[in-house]
Structure formats: structure tokens, C-alpha cells
Amino acid sequence: MQAATRQFIIVGHRAATSGDFPLNDMPGSAGRIDILARCLTAAFLTSFSIRRDTRVWLVLLGEPDPPKSVRFEGSQLKYLNPDERSTGALIKKALKVDAHEGEGCSMRGIYTQRANLRDILQQIDASDVVYLHEEGVDVREVTLDPHHATFVLGDHLGLLDDEEDLLSHSKRISVGPVKLHADHCITIVHNELDRLCLRS
Amino acid sequence: MQAATRQFIIVGHRAATSGDFPLNDMPGSAGRIDILARCLTAAFLTSFSIRRDTRVWLVLLGEPDPPKSVRFEGSQLKYLNPDERSTGALIKKALKVDAHEGEGCSMRGIYTQRANLRDILQQIDASDVVYLHEEGVDVREVTLDPHHATFVLGDHLGLLDDEEDLLSHSKRISVGPVKLHADHCITIVHNELDRLCLRS
Numbered sequence: 001m002q003a004a005t006r007q008f009i010i011v012g013h014r015a016a017t018s019g020d021f022p023l024n025d026m027p028g029s030a031g032r033i034d035i036l037a038r039c040l041t042a043a044f045l046t047s048f049s050i051r052r053d054t055r056v057w058l059v060l061l062g063e064p065d066p067p068k069s070v071r072f073e074g075s076q077l078k079y080l081n082p083d084e085r086s087t088g089a090l091i092k093k094a095l096k097v098d099a100h101e102g103e104g105c106s107m108r109g110i111y112t113q114r115a116n117l118r119d120i121l122q123q124i125d126a127s128d129v130v131y132l133h134e135e136g137v138d139v140r141e142v143t144l145d146p147h148h149a150t151f152v153l154g155d156h157l158g159l160l161d162d163e164e165d166l167l168s169h170s171k172r173i174s175v176g177p178v179k180l181h182a183d184h185c186i187t188i189v190h191n192e193l194d195r196l197c198l199r200s
Numbered sequence: 201m202q203a204a205t206r207q208f209i210i211v212g213h214r215a216a217t218s219g220d221f222p223l224n225d226m227p228g229s230a231g232r233i234d235i236l237a238r239c240l241t242a243a244f245l246t247s248f249s250i251r252r253d254t255r256v257w258l259v260l261l262g263e264p265d266p267p268k269s270v271r272f273e274g275s276q277l278k279y280l281n282p283d284e285r286s287t288g289a290l291i292k293k294a295l296k297v298d299a300h301e302g303e304g305c306s307m308r309g310i311y312t313q314r315a316n317l318r319d320i321l322q323q324i325d326a327s328d329v330v331y332l333h334e335e336g337v338d339v340r341e342v343t344l345d346p347h348h349a350t351f352v353l354g355d356h357l358g359l360l361d362d363e364e365d366l367l368s369h370s371k372r373i374s375v376g377p378v379k380l381h382a383d384h385c386i387t388i389v390h391n392e393l394d395r396l397c398l399r400s
Contacts, residue, residue, distance in 0.1 A: 024224070027283045034283040047334075047379035082381060083227045083234040084284040134247075176391045177398045179247035181282060184387045191376045191388050198377045 004055035004074065006193060007124065007150040010039045010182055011117055013157045015060035017068045019096030026088050031062035035155050037087040038183035040072060043190070044080050051190070057120050058091065067116035070094040076109030117152070117163050124150060129170045131159075132189070134179040136172030139192050146196035151189055153182045204255035204274065206393060207324065207350040210239045210382055211317055213357045215260035217268045219296035226288050231262035235355050237287040238383035240272060243390070244280050251390070257320050258291065267316035270294045276309030317352070317363050324350060329370045331359070332389070334379040336372030339392050346396035351389055353382045 014031035021030035026037065036058045043056045054074040061067050070091060080087065094112045097104035103111040113119075121129065129150045152159070152167060159167070175188040214231035221230035226237065236258045243256045254274040261267050270291060280287065294312045297304035303311040313319075321329065329350045352359070352367060359367070375388040 024285065027281065027286070038282070042384065045381060047381055081227065082238070085224065086227070176394050178390075178394045180387075180391075181245060181247055184242065187380075187384045187387045188391050190378075191380075194376050194378045 001055075001073075001123075005053040005147040005149070006043075006051070006190070007055045007057075008039065008043050008186055009057045009059060009117065009120055009150065009152045010036060010155065011059045011153070011159060011163060012036050012061065012155045013160070014062040015058070015155070016062050017060050017065040017095060019092045019094070021092060023085050023088050023092065026084070030088070032155055033088055033091055034084055035182060036060070036091060037084045038181070039153070039186055040087050040090075041080065041082050041084075042183040042186040044072070044074055044077065045082055050074055050077055050080055059115070059117050059120060060095070061116065067114065067119075068095065068099060069113055069115040069120055071103070071111040071113070073109040073111070078108050117159075118166055121166055126150075126170075129167065131164075131167045131170045131172045132175065132182075132185050133158075133172045134174050136174040139173050139175050139189065142171065142173055144193065144196060146193040146200060149193070151186070153185060155182060201255075201273075205253040205347040205349070206243075206251070206390070207255045207257075208239065208243045208386055209257045209259060209317065209320055209350065209352045210236060210355065211259045211353070211359060211363060212236050212261065212355045213360070214262040215258070215355070216262050217260050217265040217295060219292045219294070221292060223285050223288050223292065226284070230288070232355055233288055233291055234284055235382060236260070236291060237284045238381070239353070239386055240287050240290075241280065241282050241284075242383040242386040244272070244274055244277065245282055250274055250277055250280055259315070259317050259320060260295070261316065267314065267319075268295065268299060269313055269315040269320055271303070271311040271313070273309040273311070278308050317359075318366055321366055326350075326370075329367065331364075331367045331370045331372045332375065332382075332385050333358075333372045334374050336374040339373050339375050339389065342371065342373055344393065344396060346393040346400060349393070351386070353385060355382060 026034040056072040094106040226234040256272040294306040
């Protein structure tokens, strides 16, 4: 893997793990894939560009074939539109890839493997992992390296106890006084890091 | 209209103005209604709730029947899900309402009228209107009243010259060093106001 300065890992506990879910029902029968689609666009898109310094893992744990993780490389992505449906279609295509031996590639910059949160954390430098959590320290009151940081977020279910155990040594950081959806948290984190980059 | 402390006006220059657009093609034949749908959810939704103190106007200027404006009242809304498709369906339903005489109501908290940006600005207290613009003053460097503020945003086309003329006396504020999509700007503005509320 090439260096990416900002990494986001989002866990979808009920997210479908086969590529046959209906794009018309991402919140329902696809197990809240809509949440993951919004997190992707929040992580990668600026007004007219893709954030090339960003990497995202979606960890999908729903039926019928969990676990699967899809890695999106900002440095390589060719297409990512802001709408939820076309982003859901990218996830759908990624889930059709054979991921039995290492990573399968569905499209430039999109890689699927059989992995859960523990597996992904083992693949990265865990020293800089931040758990985004509403009871964490305010993001404006901590020291972050805008060029080297990894953020873990839960879906509408948050993170489960055994997943939180994996992050017991990680900083817990919140994005402000109001509890927000995962994609909105990503937007605010990027804004904070953009400001830090300007100052550094 | 009841008091709302935070107001957002988003202009969709090509957004469809009849309720027969396809939900499967909001970025295309619906004229970027997807942008407006995302702005709505960014404006109203927190993790498990609707922001009751928020009001949104969507100004739709596309074919076949412009202009139309749809007002969403956080204090009254019963349902708003985070996914783009169901939010698009609310807009679609609102555009089917007869708006020839005053406002038509498609659902509790959702009102449609024949109005463009100028009309909407005339209906509100224009003294506190802020134009969100990438060349504005940083939102962290201005004084905002978190209990009384109105923000105007353009879609992917920004605002046109004659619309900008309407805002010639308004503050121009930016959300940070990187130019972002309208919905991401709304998320950051809310975060800033949430923090101000905490301090005030």
C-alpha cells in the first residue's frame, strides 16, 4: 500500500456482503449500505476533486458472507460521484469480486478482501488510530497529525464491545457537542485536518 | 412562520420543478436534485433526531415549471430519513402540490410555493443573511448569532450574478481552506453553531 495521510475505517454491522443487493433499497435489504456510501463521499470528495491523500476501508459484517472489507484508495480512484446510488453501485461491484485469496480488485483503486476490523487494524500502523466517539475529547482540544491519522467509526449501531476492545489503547475523539451521523463526523474531521495543514 | 434559529436557502439551478422525475436518476434527468436531498439531511439530521430549530428552503429553477421553492420546517417534520432516495421522494411529493395560490402543503412541515431566491429573501429578515462562499471570511473568525442566522448556498453552479446581486449587502463566509460541496458546508456550519450554543 502507498502512503495515505488520512485513513478512515467504517464498520457496517449489517451491511450486505454479496453484490446482489438492490440499489433501490440500500437502507433496508442491503443492511444500511447507504451509511457506508455517504461515508465514502464525505471522505473523498471536495467540490471538484477527489482527496488523493485519503484511504477508506469499509468493513461489512452482514449476511450472507461476512466478513468482507473494501479498501478505497484516493490516489487511484478514477470515478466517484457524490450521489448515494452510484456510490452504492461501486460497493456492489466490489462485493462481487473473488476475495478468497488476498485482495480482489473490482476497479482501479477499489480492493476487496475477507477481513474484519481486527484484520484491518493489524494491516496498518495502529499507533495513530483514533476512535471517533461522542464521549471522546473534542477534536479541537487534541493534537492530531494532519499528515498521518486513522479514524475508526461505527455505523448506526456504533461499535460493539469486542470491537471497542481492539481500540482500548486508542484516543477517543468527538467532533463537537452534538452526536452526528458517521458521514457528518468525517466531514468535520477533514475540515479540522485541512485547517491544521494550512497552519503546518 | 414560527421562529427558527437556523435557516438555510439552497438554490438548485437545474432542479426539476415537476414531481415526475425518476428517483433512480436524481443527478441526471432530475437536474441534480441529489444535491438538494443531501443538503436537507445535512441541515436537519443529527444522530437520532431532527433539528427542530432549523428551517430550509430549496429553490428549484429547472424545467418544466420554474420557479418553485419548498420550505421544510424542522419544528413540524415527522419523517426524514438519512438516505438520499427517500429524501428525494419527499421533494418529489412536494413538487406535485398545487402552488398557484400561496403555499401548498404536501406533508406536515413541507410547503411549496411559486418563488425564486428574491421572493424568499423578501419573506425573511434579511439583516442576518450570510452568503456561504469559498472566498468569504473564515466562519471561525466572524461573530455569528447561533440563535438567529440564515445561510444561502448555491448548488454545483454556485450562485449566478443576479442572485449574488441580491446578497450584495450580506456577509460572505467560508467554512475553511478547502472548497466543499453544499451539504458538507451545512454540516460544518451547524457544528460551528452547536459550539457557539454551548458557549452562550
